[in-house]
Amino acid sequence: MKIQIPEYIQVLIDLLNQNHYNAYVVGGAIRNALLGLPIHDYDLTTDATPDEMLQVFSSYRLFKTGIQHGTITVLSDGQPVEITTFRSENTYEDHRHPSTVSFSNNIEEDCKRRDFTINALCYNKSEGLIDFFGGIEDLQHKIIRCIGNANERIDEDALRILRALRFAGRLSFTIEENTATAIHKQKQLLHYISEERIHNEWVGILETNALSSILTEYSDIIQVFIPELKEYIIQDSLASINQSPLNANIRMAILLKDISNAKEILERLKYSGAEQTVILSCIRNSEYKLSSKIELKQFLSTLNIPFNTYHQYRTAIDPNYQRENIHAYYQEVQNMHEPYQLKNLAINGNTVKELGYQGKDIKDILQRCLNTVIENPENNTIEYLINMIKGL
Structure with a gap:
């Protein structure tokens, strides 16, 4: 060959x-x-x-x-x-x-x-x-099999437990019986592995095609490092997992969305600040009402992660989410360059300051201007906004 x-x-x-x-x-x-x-x-x-x-x-x-x-x-x-x-x-x-x-x-x-x-x-x-x-x-x-004695291979390096899951998930392979028995039996050895290495393997597992099968068959292993991920939470998450893209942050958000100490779990597993921001932002906004373009722009004004990431997450978890309508609204906002952030305003803090405002009042005035142009984008002109501020 x-x-x-x-x-x-x-x-x-x-x-x-x-x-x-x-x-x-x-x-x-x-x-x-x-x-x-x-x-x-x-x-x-x-x-x-x-x-x-x-x-x-x-x-x-x-x-x-x-x-x-x-x-x-x-x-x-x-x-x-x-x-x-x-x-x-x-x-x-x-x-x-x-x-x-x-x-x-x-x-x-x-x-x-x-x-x-x-x-x-x-x-x-x-x-x-x-x-x-x-x-x-x-x-x-399509088999994952330890070389020689599976118990010995796992005892030598407990990270092989998670590597077996990652390869099985990524390749859609089955873990051979003796190997599966060994990783179930010796799962507590994962406590010897650093959180950083567990994090790296776990992210790889989350991005696999067969994640649902791994979660179902090897939940006891995952519970060694995420004990909060109870059986019923895993089962309730499977449908959403199957609807989600192969994105580790989105899938982690799906698994943690009903767990109160999600941030603590992420910190324990050494998730980076950027990863935590994505996951926690998705979770916090799981039920945000989005039924119009104005509501979408109001939401976008506060969202601190890419909208497409949130859109994929919400599509996976919420069967009532109007995915196509919301996507159409978003495309229209982007194509028409409609303002939804302070940086999109025709004026800035210096303009407000020149009108006699100081300190916190400047931010409050800019926010009121933004609220106005979110509802009426055509009013995002220097002249209109200055006249509006003068009339306050």
Whole structure:
């Protein structure tokens, strides 16, 4: 089986081969190539040690940030490529990190320490596709399966629990029985994982095609880090989830909209300020009345997130939301450049100040002007607004 490898990757493999080292593309790139999915990056593995790699790639710009784990990053044609020395199985500490890193000269030994069979596929042009653990068959049957003993793989690195859910959701695969049993059994090991890493995997899970299935079958795992997400809340959210786009913030808002401490949950999971703004703004405005263009403009004047995000959220959660009408109103407002924010006014604070107002009164006057032009956009002229202010 032949897989197309980009030239900027092949030159690195060729250079290692010329120096009498073996090298392979490994992991997600091969998995995605076989599935016909986009490939975002290529990882290489080799029997060259880190010091030997530094010599081989001495003419390249490179970074040694992961060198203690056997990884260097080489810039090839402007693209960063991680290259890692073969490693062997070892004991793990804190259910996340290997206690020591042992290098190997055996590609099978290196693949054996990986998480799932579909992620342990290797390829180079001379040897073709290498599959030690049945990854190709699992791809064909759409199965996520731990390599070797599932309990041991999960115990080594508890983040694999969430990685299994993410891959299953994204690829619409089934988690193999022994692997599923292991992740249910060892779910409490997630307490050893940092909130930042849980957040990153959780966002990936939220953006998957099969999120409803994951929420239904693995709710007990999600409740380890979001205990507030009770079974009935998940069940009540499924219809809306199925109506929503593959957007993590919108889907998180759907799940949290009936939970009183949503902000606390987001902070606990290390959501950024920008993410929190989107999610909490959607939740706060879940029932905002929008039945006319004027009401829409009044709403837009206070909305602090993109309207399209809110529109998608509201469409998903509210069967009575007049999606097409509201969208038509919004398009008309945009096309006609109708004012709905203070910055859209024909006048500004300096104009009001010149008319004798100061401090907080300036903001109040501008808001009254905005309310006026929201209802009557044609009145958004300097002359009209100055006369209006003089008449107050």
